[in-house]
Amino acid sequence: MQQQISVKLLPYAAASHPDILQAAASALGVATTRITGYNILKRSIDARSRQVWYLLTLQVFVDEPYYHQSFTPIAYPSLPATATPVIVIGAGPAGLFAALRLIEAGLKPIVLERGRDVRTRRRDLALLNRSGVVNPESNYCFGEGGAGTYSDGKLYTRSGKRGDINKILQIFVQFGADEKILYEAHPHIGTNKLPHIITAMREQIIASGGAVHFEQKVTEFIINNEQLQGVKTATGATFNAKHAILATGHSARDIFELLHRQEILIQAKPFALGVRVEHPQALIDSVQYHSAVRGEYLPPASYSLVEQVEGRGVFSFCMCPGGIIAPAATSPEELVVNGWSPSKRNNPFANSGMVVTVDETDFVPFADKGPLAAMYYQQMVERRAFSAGGGRFVAPAQRMTDFVQRKVSATLPECSYVPGVHATDLFQVLPAAVAQRLATAFVAFGKKMRGYYTADAILVATESRTSSPVRIPRDGDTLMHPQIKGLYPCGEGAGYAGGIVSAAMDGERVAVAIAAL
Template identity: 60%
Template structure:
């Protein structure tokens, strides 16, 4: 007999199998020897009361032997199979490629950036010299934006596809088994490159292709159907199916489609700043303690507020993290955040952003939201004074309209400059943030403080453009064989949801 139950376990006993077995025994009122096996299905921290515990969802096998089952991915040799071009080697592209191999299709992945190892040099130049390689940076390159910005695997995309399959593929390629059970699974920027490399090796081993420094510069379309692509303005690659998984920062792709009169649409997105606190402050607030227990992970938070009918919310919260410069072009500032697997840096940061609606940016141009986004990023660059120095302000100073005399120590390596962020952000964004931050402070003790720094701008939360597609076939409504995919097309928001969308696009190709 199998029983699914929930038990509470003290943090210092989280890995103690005897304690967990005892908890199961007491919960079910069954003697321990009758419990032949148990699996932890999910676990999460419950810090709502003074006594902090882990809540565990457990499946117990009572008087029944446990027979382990593993999901096997039946990859096939596809060297001579039908070709599918996949543009972009982010999570959507890589998981689309793996799914193609499962289905007996040959994926040809083209990536404008470099492999994960080569990307490191370009990231070092960004952080130390303030120099952006426009084809290899935090957004472009093998693994996409997620490779060097954390590897958070938390998602609400339960209805889009098989989340467990995505997690199992990560485990199969080197991720820790904990991601299968943690409520907020996380791999860490220090570990992701090895996992991404292993996924590439699987693609190659079964006959797929992966090409770096290969930028899509044109689509070959005949009689309303895609026939292939042009790479680097010279090389043609032919196939009758193209998955467009280019990510939300590939602005040239939107411009290419618009130039070719291929339908795209303006899309709402969110804009704001990245806010950083000392991690100890967040720990004290969330765990209600002076010093965080060694058995508890650095604390995270999630905050949301309505200010005059406009949503303000935290986004991509990074405990023990670092603020990263994520510009993809010269003369712009874009910030994001990431954490190593241990989340052991002294700061906690989170994007804190305001909804931008289509009504906020008047006009009919499908690129108008993108141009609005770009203009703010350029203003941030000018305010910082160059070399990717970011404009910044202390939190209370920002709300009370004061220039910060100095700035707190922070994790943003290119450096910060004290400015009035009101001069960069649109007025309705500034006013929404100013209304929300004190309210966040009422929800979380210690949050509203001048120890916190606001760094601008957090502008790439999602794509400001949507590439439409049919909800059943996943194809573009005008172009047969063109499959807009994941974040860059406006259909995903994070590593797992992007991976699921890549899998769904590959499945759609086979069904055609």
């Protein structure tokens, strides 16, 4: 027989097959010799009490042959030469998963990516980190795999109603991710492993008869009688198709401007803005695990914090245990930071975005920009940060306690941000509504999580690309733009996702809508 059970184990026991086997036998009231094997269905950590536990959900085989729980890989077909083309603008998670789903449906994806492939893209990132030179078309946000490729690879989401999360994870495994992501409560691939997975996806698209074109930035939508006919790119190339999925990500400001210029409806959208906070990982471990030493059986600890301050949410975003702060700018003289972690999460620092919601009242100074008002507000703060850092993407920074006390830090702690940091009064960089709420929230977080509010924590500005500052509307049923037939806004850049998994699910959803026509 097969039984599904839950067991609670100490960290060392959760890493031991004999201990898991004994726990399963005790839970079922049978001898260990009767258990032929088990599959882990879910694994999470419970650190609410002084003693830290692993919680495991197991599928246990008793008195019958064991088989490894698996899934059936998708057999992507070879497309005929006559397959209907669909343009996919952007090779981030929304675009790639849309392309794969189109192939399943017998449609030919033509993927247009403004940036470079993952391998070439690494050189552009190295130049940005070491020399302070940003390639506007190939950076942490633009290029094969999108922002997620070099931004940690966290795969957990609360958007379960938007699609099949398990299918998304299984596809990642099919293309090379570790099977552990299928049962970990907070699955994570790692920036060092994602490029190989993304490359495998691209190779599958091409092998099936689809096309992937790099360094093809869309500069015009070809429209006739409110029907999409195709697109033109910066190279002068024209790609013709009656359907296009617009999955360009939250930082493609030129696309927002293009849509506005062509009088295609877009809307300003609230987002969140703040700083990236970095602590020593050992400090976060000691706070979360209630121990001076984490030990070898527990992963670097993470945290999630939220506080309401004067009617607005202040919350942690994209927390990266054992991570690094990276320059995520897409244009010269605009400073944006983000965080990432390798698969082992073995760097000595823990970083997280700490942001405040901003809304229409903040965008009033840019009212003349119409639906681009939020985008210009975002850009204003990024330019302030660049100027405050002194250039070359050196970031303005401040100790957390000094920020709250409104004094420039005499010294700064060691920081993972490679271009370097410069001591600054961040109240002069961030909008007052954001800075004041952050200062209040840091003190409150220190009471919720003892040790969090400390002079050993450094704030690095600015974390501003939390989500798109523009929403591209679409019909709730057809998922098509309400004005332009055949144009399908998709993913984070259109305002319909927030993270790798939700973007991938939205890409699949749009592909299914096109296939159903």
